[in-house]
Amino acid sequence: MITGLNHLHSSFRYLVLLFIVLAVVDAIMGLSSGKSYKKSSKLFALFGLITSHIQLVVGLALYFMGAKGMNVIMNVEGFMKSSELRFYAIEHITMMIIAIVLVTIGYSKAKRIESSKKKYRTILIFYGIALVLIFAMIPWPFLRPFGSWM
Ligand code: HEM
Ligand code: HEM
Numbered sequence: 001m002i003t004g005l006n007h008l009h010s011s012f013r014y015l016v017l018l019f020i021v022l023a024v025v026d027a028i029m030g031l032s033s034g035k036s037y038k039k040s041s042k043l044f045a046l047f048g049l050i051t052s053h054i055q056l057v058v059g060l061a062l063y064f065m066g067a068k069g070m071n072v073i074m075n076v077e078g079f080m081k082s083s084e085l086r087f088y089a090i091e092h093i094t095m096m097i098i099a100i101v102l103v104t105i106g107y108s109k110a111k112r113i114e115s116s117k118k119k120y121r122t123i124l125i126f127y128g129i130a131l132v133l134i135f136a137m138i139p140w141p142f143l144r145p146f147g148s149w150m
Helices: 003-032 039-065 070-075 081-112 115-137
Strands: none
Touching: 003 039, 003 070, 003 115, 039 081, 070 081, 081 115
16 A cells, blocks of 8 residues: 555656646746736646645655654654655655645635736746755655655
């Protein structure tokens, strides 16, 4: 079960990244062309929101049921001294939750705005910052020695 959730969480990263990148690129193009907010713009933002919320739910399950989250905090003395143990127990969850909160706030704010320009700008700012945080906190093998490609 945990192994399955781990594979799901690990491969799902590409979908989360895909939709957030699409929403950000679309917002940049929308702002520079001055065109009105399109149906596809809303869909990119909505899919970015949904995939990141699903990633959150699976992440929480891994955190509380798997070996590398709560288990480390409760059972491993001095875990803060190990960059790998600290990464999953503290850093990954904290920064990813902040990023997902930003996506959620950005989506909600944009939904309530009338002007296309302001909608694009809101998505660009909130999804843009979230994208940087998410990219930085994925355990990519080239950033952190303990991540895997899948
Ligand atoms: C820990 C689990 C979750 C939390 C804490 C959470 C929290 C939230 C919050 C705070 C909002 C913003 C409401 C607003 O102001 O518009 C929201 C919206 C939304 N969430 Fe989640 N969510 C979770 C899981 C999920 C899951 C699993 C899905 C989909 C499978 C999902 C799909 C959505 C959608 C579609 C919206 C936007 C609705 C709209 O305004 O159009 N969420 N969620
Ligand atoms: C967009 C958000 C997120 C992305 C893209 C993401 C991505 C990843 C990736 C790529 C891994 C590494 C898997 C591996 O190399 O084996 C991982 C592991 C993990 N993530 Fe996330 N994550 C996100 C959010 C979260 C959140 C919000 C939580 C907690 C609530 C969480 C909890 C975990 C845990 C506990 C692990 C370690 C799993 C294990 O090996 O037992 N993640 N995540």
